[in-house]
Amino acid sequence: MDGIHDLGGRQGFGKVDVDEKEEAFHSDWEARAYGIVRAMSKAPDWTLDKFRFTREQIDPADYLTRPYYDQWLQAYAALMVGSGVANVDEIVNGHSAGPSSDLGTPRGPDSVVAEKGAAAVQFERPYDKPFQFEVGSRVQTKPHAHKGHTRLPAYVRGHMGEVIEVRGAFIFPDDSAQGVERAEPMYTAAFKASDLWPGEGLNHLVHLDLWESYLEPA
Amino acid sequence: MSEHDHKSVGDIHHELHSHLPPDPALRVKAMESLLIEKGMLDPATVDAWVEAYSEKIGPKCGAAIVAKAWTDPEFKARLLENGTEAVKELDGAGWAVAHLRVIENTDDVHNLVVCTLCSCYPHAILGPPPNWYKMAAYRSRAVREPRAVLEEFGVHLPDKIDLRVWDSTSELRYLVLPQRPAGTDDWDEERLASIITRNSMIGTHRDLDPAAGSA
Numbered sequence: 001m002d003g004i005h006d007l008g009g010r011q012g013f014g015k016v017d018v019d020e021k022e023e024a025f026h027s028d029w030e031a032r033a034y035g036i037v038r039a040m041s042k043a044p045d046w047t048l049d050k051f052r053f054t055r056e057q058i059d060p061a062d063y064l065t066r067p068y069y070d071q072w073l074q075a076y077a078a079l080m081v082g083s084g085v086a087n088v089d090e091i092v093n094g095h096s097a098g099p100s101s102d103l104g105t106p107r108g109p110d111s112v113v114a115e116k117g118a119a120a121v122q123f124e125r126p127y128d129k130p131f132q133f134e135v136g137s138r139v140q141t142k143p144h145a146h147k148g149h150t151r152l153p154a155y156v157r158g159h160m161g162e163v164i165e166v167r168g169a170f171i172f173p174d175d176s177a178q179g180v181e182r183a184e185p186m187y188t189a190a191f192k193a194s195d196l197w198p199g200e201g202l203n204h205l206v207h208l209d210l211w212e213s214y215l216e217p218a
Numbered sequence: 219m220s221e222h223d224h225k226s227v228g229d230i231h232h233e234l235h236s237h238l239p240p241d242p243a244l245r246v247k248a249m250e251s252l253l254i255e256k257g258m259l260d261p262a263t264v265d266a267w268v269e270a271y272s273e274k275i276g277p278k279c280g281a282a283i284v285a286k287a288w289t290d291p292e293f294k295a296r297l298l299e300n301g302t303e304a305v306k307e308l309d310g311a312g313w314a315v316a317h318l319r320v321i322e323n324t325d326d327v328h329n330l331v332v333c334t335l336c337s338c339y340p341h342a343i344l345g346p347p348p349n350w351y352k353m354a355a356y357r358s359r360a361v362r363e364p365r366a367v368l369e370e371f372g373v374h375l376p377d378k379i380d381l382r383v384w385d386s387t388s389e390l391r392y393l394v395l396p397q398r399p400a401g402t403d404d405w406d407e408e409r410l411a412s413i414i415t416r417n418s419m420i421g422t423h424r425d426l427d428p429a430a431g432s433a
Binding site for chain 2: 005006007008009010011013014015016017018020022024025026027028029031032033034035036038039040041048052053054055057058059062064066067068069070073074076077078081082085086088089090091092093094095096100101103105106107108109111112120121122123124151152153155167170171173186188190193196197200202203204205206207208209210211
């Protein structure tokens, strides 16, 4: 989806706020929102990619101006409404007018400590087909995306790069956002900034992690 | 047909936008009470997450990893080879991260991490990201004019130094291994860790200052 979220290389957003105070949370509500998102029950089909796609569809003006954790909660609110777990009135009023969710008992505080010792959520998957590319392969990214979720940013589409590492087979986000789990080879590829933005006197490299179906042999 | 069958995600967002109060604190409060009533949230678990990310998990976890890499060449080799496995050796240095790639700064190379599409960041090692990392200015410019962005952070990077930008488009998380400053040869890991800044592990800081540390 060519949405407002796809910010790489866009111009006109001004300077970076380098004077921001260094602290985990800048307000109580930020901390609360962060904790809620980590602690809340989630339906099995609310994958990370579906969550990201939901956030990408926030009104563009809101996306650029509403606080970040506020957008996290709005994305989960939209997922709850979309899944029939709650309606908009309930979200706005902060009270349940219907039955409890059928997502089971919410996780208790012990789950926080347990998560430290447990293996983190894995996105790599077994894959028995050959990988199309190897380190050193010249690749060209697809020129277009599609209306769904994708992790191929607009600024790199249709450009030539070189595979510098083969990462393994990872869950393909474009499908995962639609509720389909399928793994695909994933590579880190390097692109010359002078190719991406010619004539700007650039000499750095930009690296992206890209799935095989984003790429063609070059 | 229920309400959710015919509404697009965009429609739902517009409806939420129209009806929710603008104040984020009020939105958060309403969401928390609804989730509790729906049986989807234990507020004590929220407290536990906030405590963990306010006190235990944060840049000092990353600093411990970097300090160990500076003092233990074999660990450093393992860290650069497979960051995910290597950080498990440090008890308490960070929480589980599924896929970690550590990239090393040298005299000739500087690395800078960004996520242009959302705000992917190694929370389990550096804590929650700074706001600037999540905002449009950094996300748009870090890939296109990273040297200008670095200048704003007070980092002047000579043209002869290779600049490598890493756009975190997958579930692989990137952590920069900054250079150990001169004059710290006889320091132990704890003292070394005290001079390692959060920004140096994102790449928006380069020359660490031995005078900034605890003696």
